Amino acid sequence: MMSLSGDYTFKNSLSIRAEFLYNGFSQNISDFSDYYFQTLSVKNISFTDYSVFAQVSYPFNPLFNGSFSTMLFPSMNGYYVGPDISLSLTDNMDISFILQHFNGEFTEGTREKMTLAFLRLKWSFAKE
Numbered sequence: 154m155m156s157l158s159g160d161y162t163f164k165n166s167l168s169i170r171a172e173f174l175y176n177g178f179s180q181n182i183s184d185f186s187d188y189y190f191q192t193l194s195v196k197n198i199s200f201t202d203y204s205v206f207a208q209v210s211y212p213f214n215p216l217f218n219g220s221f222s223t224m225l226f227p228s229m230n231g232y233y234v235g236p237d238i239s240l241s242l243t244d245n246m247d248i249s250f251i252l253q254h255f256n257g258e259f260t261e262g263t264r265e266k267m268t269l270a271f272l273r274l275k276w277s278f279a280k281e
Contacts (some may be wrong), residue, residue: 154178154195158206172206174199185255185267200257201226216241231257249273 158172178196210220224233239249
């Protein structure tokens with residue numbers, strides 16, 4: 154397993170990130186739900202041997218942040234896209250809406266798709 158990544162934040166707080174991942178551990182999965190609902194480990198972190206990831210994130214104001222991620226899976230002619238928006242409700246509580254769409258060919262000629270949506274309420278606390 155090997156990864157290479159880089160990120161940069163501009164003066165206006167726009168942040169970009171790019172990553173390349175090589176995972177030599179083979180997996181026996183037939184669709185996205187097989188992968189998504191299995192027990193995750195470092196050995197099954199990706200669908201394919203090679204993948205390329207990119208993300209753009211921007212804080213529109215101190216309370217509202219948005220990001221967009223995409224990942225390419227060349228050996229399965231597939232991709233992932235995932236927009237995410239977060240809103241700060243209080244000093245220690247955020248709410249986020251996360252969308253994930255997967256698309257690819259696990260077997261030649263058969264395209265698999267899966268879309269998931271999540272609403273997350275996050276409470277952060279500090280022990281004093």
